[in-house]
Amino acid sequence: MNMTCGEATMRLLARYGITTAFGIPGVHTLDLCRGMTNGTAAKGDNAGTIRHVQVRNEQGAGFMAEGWARATGEVGLAVVISGPGVTNASTAVAQCHADSLPMLLISAEPDRSTIGKGWGVLHEITEQRRVTEPLCAYSGTAMRASDVPEMLARAFSNLSSKRPRPCHISLPLDVQAEIVEEDWLPAPLPGRPSADPEQVAEAAALLGGAENPLILVGGGAVGASPDMTAIAEATGAIVVASTAGKGIVPDDHPQSLSGSSVR
Template sequence: MAGQRTAAEALVELLQAYGIDTVFGIPGVHNLALYRGLQDGTPRHVLPRHEQAAGFMADGYARVSGRPAACFVITGPGVTNIATALGQANSDSLPMLVIATVVERADLGLGRGRLHEIPRQRELCRALAGFAETALVPEVLPELVARAFAGFVAARPRPAVIEVPVDVLVQPVWERWRPVSLPLPPHPDPGQVEAAARLLAAARRPATILGGGALRLGRLALDLVERLGCPVVTTVAAKGLVPESHPLSLGATLPAESTREILARCDRLLVVGSELAETDLWRDLPKVAGRAIRVDIDPDRLADPRLPVDLAVLADSRAFVEALLPRLAEHRPAPDVEPAAVRARAIAEAGGPAELHRAVLAEIRRALPEDAVVFADMTQIAYTGHMAFACERPRRWLHPVGFGTLGWALPAAIGAAFTGMREPAVVLVGDFGFQYSLAELATAVEHVLPLVLLLWNNGGLAQIRDDMHRRALRPFATAPFNPDFPALARAMGAEATRVRRLDGVAETVRQALAYRRPVLVELCASDIARSAGLSVGES
């Protein structure tokens, strides 16, 4: 027996037992009982300036570590504020546990005008999370937590929401809740592994696509493509899983015509851990002439009619590749294409402002150590960087791919900093997107985090402005007033500077990295373009 404590205290203790070491959250009148469980300082608590940022922090924590963090939010506005972050984590298959309060049990669903009340709050969460349930009595909390964690490790990771009525949180609990043994990810059927090996052994022009679901492969990804001797292309989520300098790597060039031509003519296509979504392709899937093998932990992806497959394998990516490798021949002949040349052509296909972006990205890459982690927001230069920024390791170029939420990068980088990462962290964000979450700069300053914010100031919503030009529209609502960003950063306690020349980018980034605390570097796009004789965008 553990002695009497509240359900909220018992829940916090149980989360620790499952490995939760960090909680991102904002205390409010409805969730104060949870904060009683944090009084001794464990798990560590991080106070963001907005619940959406709390969710993005948990997102960044998961992207870097592969592990979930927890978020504590209040009923109503706390839930709606974190909703965008839930959608982002759901879209990008990330584990995140949100503990939300809800009105007392006697008021559930009745719309009586209680403080913070949403009559059907759980239904809202179910639209955005992989798992959302209500604990109507304390005794079900251990089961709900176990189900959430089982989903994190043995299925396609999705955010989970457990809502707890405020009166349940303060109910007495006498037993000590303990974690259960979690299931292993699904292993492949041995017959399907043999069939995959036979199909690949007969290939003359194989190709491989690796998605975010393949990140668990680690070094096995390189072993796989070298054993197959075939070109490999990654989605943005898996960028760097195979070093992009490797002679077989096409990089993250899946939307490029040069890469699509290779996929169209291959006679065997192996797709591991990718939903092949619109944001992976930005066009229809290429018509594959040969036979396709698809491996995924999500049965819905295997049923996708857009890519007819000869073999659909429901399995964890690592378990499948570990079983497949011993069945493949030791060496295969080199491909009949040069992936490095194809990748170079793919990068060069983009016109307009991409030439300027590539020049600036090259300077940033030159200044950063190989293991630096870049959190790239929704901004034009990041879209170019998906292909053009050289990446040699996985989880080093991170981007809110599926949901595409502006303002993600800064809070995500803050969350990642609490994983214990030692690699330099860089936030690449546009001038408009930065203003979505600039309040979190104060969070970074408060914790003295060694973050470098590279603010790409192209004068507003440049991507939308260019899209309007392409549609023969007169651009409007794309050039908002911008503050003096360095002055704003200094007012919040950060260091700040401004770069106006291309030849000043690399050295300024190196200096910013040396500060070991938050530094904002404003990259003035128009001035940098003029200094290099390049175009800043369409006109």
């Protein structure tokens, strides 16, 4: 089944489990948007379609993706045009970097022949990927359609197996329009490594023997709220949360210093 690279990209994102994209349709993202509106799932495919939530400004798209990642723990996706779309979304990308949130920014870019030339084409940034490079675990530009599966695999590997940090992939207009004949499939993704059982046992023994234990909860414990609460109750520890860790142990819990916040 032939489709454009833009359409195939959205279909592959659906196969990675993406269900929602935030952004503004533009002339630079038409093939990507078609991939959402035409449906991303082939008959018998286990991938769903991607809902496109439209916004008034790309900064809003970025922060909606940030909010999605923060609330669900899943990858938040923003799809934007080149140039001002990327610069508008970059504030949200920076926030996701600071708070270790899994965000993926997919952006357009002018035709490959114009990249780095400074010819003044519509929505041009001379070196677009460098705008987000300091804020991302990975930022790259696909120079041919066949680059996309490997780049998405690299992005999702970073998002799933390491400390979550945003990733950015740019797709030039002529790359988006390339015809894709292969059926792109998601790569197997590594999980995050587990803690050493011996070190866990040692930490438990230290907590169990402590006279006045105190637990400092950070954002890295966001997926372990019941466990953190249970540990606090079992040890009688007072709980202090960092800004990113507030709410992991409920603020109204009697052992939580909910009025305190440390960075």
